[in-house]
Amino acid sequence: MNEWVYFWLTAAALAAALFFLTAGVIGNLRFDRAINRIHAAGIGDTMGLLFTTVAVLVGRDNQQTVRVFLPLIFLCITSPVSSHFLALMEFHRMENPEEHAGRG
């Protein structure tokens, strides 16, 4: 019976991962500006992959060790940098960045 507990944990983690990844894709479909779409991508980058990693780690009798976390760590390091550059590019492309300037 114990193994079914692990199975349900895996299923729950995978469901959470798929939820966040799906939310990212739906956000990409529904948001209307490139700048908003970057945020949607951020959900999948962090939470989606985190829960996938947890699911793989919890899953039954795999030979995986903590190195499963390496892709996640890498993505957590690289995705802010690439998001930063994408946002900066879009920022330069906007004709009037001051229009969007909010309170400081």
Place this chain on the structure above:
Amino acid sequence: MKFCLLLFCPCGIFFIIAQDPVFFNEFANKFHVLTWSNPSVHGILFSLSARQAGKTGRKGERSVPVLLLVFWILLNGRVNAEILLFGLIVSALIYGFMLRFLKWSPRRDLLLIRTLPIFLVYLLNLLWEMLKAACTVSLLALKPGGKPEPKLVSFHSGLDNDNLNLILAQSITLTPGTITVKTEGDRFLCPLSERRICRRTGKLFLSPAAEEISEMKIEDAYALLYVVSLTWLTLLTAVMLVRAARLPGVTNRLIAVNMIGTLVNAMILILAALLRESWLIDVALIYTMISFVSILILVRVSEKPGTEEESPAGETEGGGRR
């Protein structure tokens, strides 16, 4: 072991270089963060910066050799004397390379060891904030109705240390809903949205295999679970592929390509669990690096000509207006 050695050197150098403040133009403690005018996201941002400032203080630094060694052990997946010895030697070599060519100083590296507990607490904090922000933005994405408007917010982080500001900028970008656009001085600029998140949509994605598996063998149940997840991810990837082909503008397409990278990464991880092949993890690792480097290069290539020369002037101009 040999394979790990081959993988380790490029990964290690990459791992450190990706964290280098050089990636941010003239990094300083004035931040421009792109976020939405969504109050909840805003709150996350400020609580994050306050906690960061309060807890890490000005002592937080990185410790490259220790990081490299930890990375090596993670890559090998186990610890014994041989692996530890090789790890020490290779880490020392890479660290020497970085001291020689990348202008690192060993003096700072001693500091992280002292601040490691604080840093771990900060990581847990960050994880929690990431979870909250991801839920918020997911609900925003799934909620029927209007589209959020981007906003730029700028604020002073109050930190006078480049590395701390880098960590803060990375954390803010890592939290869904906020992206650090520019940094100068210690202000942040972020986009937020006019929409408020008032209630939950109540529509959650459920595992399609929920009912049938109660009578199954556990192997079949796992296989079904993984295959269903893979199928779903494939569908998502196909959607993003269509988006990448049809959306106008380079930025939109790059975002779609970035998203495909994340989805493929998740697929590789699930595949590793399904096939019980642990080397697929390394494939995922290399895939992450390739997609990161390709995005960076594509961003550089597709920037308007002359942007690079003008950007420092543009930044100071923007700062003057604010």
